[in-house]
Amino acid sequence: MRNLVLCFLIFVTSLTILAHGDKDHDDDDVESIDVSAVSVPEHPTYHEHVRPIIEANCAACHSDGQIAGYAPLTSADDVVWAAQDIKFHVVSGLMPPWMPSRANLPLKNDRSLSDEEIAIIAAWADAGTALGDPHDYAPSATDGFDFVEIRADLVLQLEEAYAPVDDALDDYRCFAFPLDLESSQFITGYEFIPDVAEMAHHGIVYLLDAELQTEIDALSYSDGRPGWSCYGGVGLSGSGDMIATWTPGAFAVQFPEGTGYLIESGQIVVLQIHYNLWSTRQPDRTHVNLQLAGADAGLKELWTIPLNAPVEIPCPSGIEGPQCERENAIKRIAELYGEELSELPDKRLRRCRQTLDDYAGNTGENARTFCDYPSPFAEPLTVYGVLGHMHELGRSFRMELNPGGDNSLLLLDIPRWDFHWQDRYQFIEPVQIAFGSTLRMSCTWDNSLSDDPRYVVWGEGTSDEMCFGTVLALKP
Numbered sequence: 001m002r003n004l005v006l007c008f009l010i011f012v013t014s015l016t017i018l019a020h021g022d023k024d025h026d027d028d029d030v031e032s033i034d035v036s037a038v039s040v041p042e043h044p045t046y047h048e049h050v051r052p053i054i055e056a057n058c059a060a061c062h063s064d065g066q067i068a069g070y071a072p073l074t075s076a077d078d079v080v081w082a083a084q085d086i087k088f089h090v091v092s093g094l095m096p097p098w099m100p101s102r103a104n105l106p107l108k109n110d111r112s113l114s115d116e117e118i119a120i121i122a123a124w125a126d127a128g129t130a131l132g133d134p135h136d137y138a139p140s141a142t143d144g145f146d147f148v149e150i151r152a153d154l155v156l157q158l159e160e161a162y163a164p165v166d167d168a169l170d171d172y173r174c175f176a177f178p179l180d181l182e183s184s185q186f187i188t189g190y191e192f193i194p195d196v197a198e199m200a201h202h203g204i205v206y207l208l209d210a211e212l213q214t215e216i217d218a219l220s221y222s223d224g225r226p227g228w229s230c231y232g233g234v235g236l237s238g239s240g241d242m243i244a245t246w247t248p249g250a251f252a253v254q255f256p257e258g259t260g261y262l263i264e265s266g267q268i269v270v271l272q273i274h275y276n277l278w279s280t281r282q283p284d285r286t287h288v289n290l291q292l293a294g295a296d297a298g299l300k301e302l303w304t305i306p307l308n309a310p311v312e313i314p315c316p317s318g319i320e321g322p323q324c325e326r327e328n329a330i331k332r333i334a335e336l337y338g339e340e341l342s343e344l345p346d347k348r349l350r351r352c353r354q355t356l357d358d359y360a361g362n363t364g365e366n367a368r369t370f371c372d373y374p375s376p377f378a379e380p381l382t383v384y385g386v387l388g389h390m391h392e393l394g395r396s397f398r399m400e401l402n403p404g405g406d407n408s409l410l411l412l413d414i415p416r417w418d419f420h421w422q423d424r425y426q427f428i429e430p431v432q433i434a435f436g437s438t439l440r441m442s443c444t445w446d447n448s449l450s451d452d453p454r455y456v457v458w459g460e461g462t463s464d465e466m467c468f469g470t471v472l473a474l475k476p
């Protein structure tokens with residue numbers, strides 16, 4: 001078949017958010033896909049050109065029983081019917097959901113499409129959606145999900161369904177699972193399976209020492225229901241290690257080859273689930289499958305390092321009143337979540353060696369904070385992956401090694417934050433963090449997105465904010 005070159009000009013600008021006035025976020029952050037030089041076939045057909053792209057990049061979510069099963073893309077009919085909608089979603093960068101920028105260090109399971117793939121879909125949709133010959137179909141050689149299958153060696157499931165509280169929109173609940181392991185084991189992978197997907201906002205699995213069992217026994221069922229209420233962690237005197245996290249859209253996770261989290265026999269696993277109850281309120285029996293390996297398997301031990309930057313977000317312009325005072329924001333946190341959590345906004349500033357003066361330039365529309373973490377480890381730290389977390393006012397998230405230096409690396413760069421697509425990212429090649437390197441985590445927010453604008457500080461509710469991240473490393 002004769003392939004002539006068609007030229008396309010697709011500027012994707014409508015969805016990009018310019019980080020105005022922010023010197024660390026210049027125009028490089030704006031993802032504009034210019035495919036003017038991309039060659040596409042003159043007569044693109046479904047079977048030969050479009051189907052391989054859709055099957056490798058879309059069908060895993062857009063098929064029965066999957067997260068986007070209501071909009072299936074598994075047959076020629078489905079795809080032809082939705083052609084213009086598909087074109088809009090891929091050209092605008094909305095689909096497939098993949099938030100890191102192209103400047104990011106290469107990541108596993110990168111779902112983004114190449115400029116050429118986008119141009120093929122656009123050309124096919126505009127040229128009348130020809131089907132072509134099914135014999136011309138060949139699966140994509142370059143794309144595809146790296147779906148991992150996890151053995152369910154150990155299943156953590158609530159014995160009794162938990163019915164979320166009925167007087168709040170957010171419910172954070174912790175459930176403990178004594179593991180009764182005969183010997184130490186490594187966790188080498190996990191899969192989080194929400195029972196009621198519409199209300200599962202996030203899940204975190206913590207590994208705790210056996211001595212916390214007494215505290216757990218005192219708290220469990222203290223309000224007559226399974227588990228206990230917990231904010232900002234497990235709500236116990238020890239915080240443990242965060243070994244697994246889940247956010248909507250995340251799939252099973254396999255830890256890097258040859259590594260795992262070591263669980264000593266007697267240790268306790270606690271599952272924290274954040275239920276967001278805007279759309280539904282139903283009894284829940286979410287479960288988590290863990291894949292195990294024996295302690296004699298010779299694996300190296302993993303470690304999750306939590307990072308926190310301050311949150312200081314003034315009211316948007318035009319909004320005034322007591323709700324715009326920082327002092328009142330802190331009082332509100334104390335009333336909602338207790339004194340201890342209300343001390344966090346000031347603690348975070350001190351931890352990052354900052355004062356409020358550092359954020360005097362923040363406005364409601366463009367608030368930015370950051371925290372620098374110098375590496376204290378004498379030997380290089382091997383890092384496999386990262387996670388970033390903010391809530392709904394978030395605009396951009398960045399984790400950068402040695403910012404401004406010749407050896408700087410963008411570990412996570414999310415120029416257009418989307419609360420609904422938060423992933424735990426793994427690098428294709430592990431990163432070595434040398435002694436004295438600095439890891440900077442920074443966040444920006446736009447308070448004009450709020451339905452209830454007020455001064456926003458660090459807090460656990462979805463209408464509070466966070467600038468939180470984790471680094472998955474080998475234990476030094």
Ligand code: HEC
Pocket residue numbers: 053054057058059060061062067068071082085086089090095096097111113249420
């Ligand atoms: C990781 C899962 C996932 C992948 C991969 C994915 N989608 Fe989606 N898609 C969704 C979800 C979920 C929605 C619903 C809107 C939302 O939550 O953003 C959606 C919505 C859409 C819509 C709008 C349909 C509607 O009725 O709302 C289109 C069109 C679409 N996706 C096309 C695609 C195409 C084309 C691809 C591949 C190039 C793709 N998606 C890949 C999850 C996915």
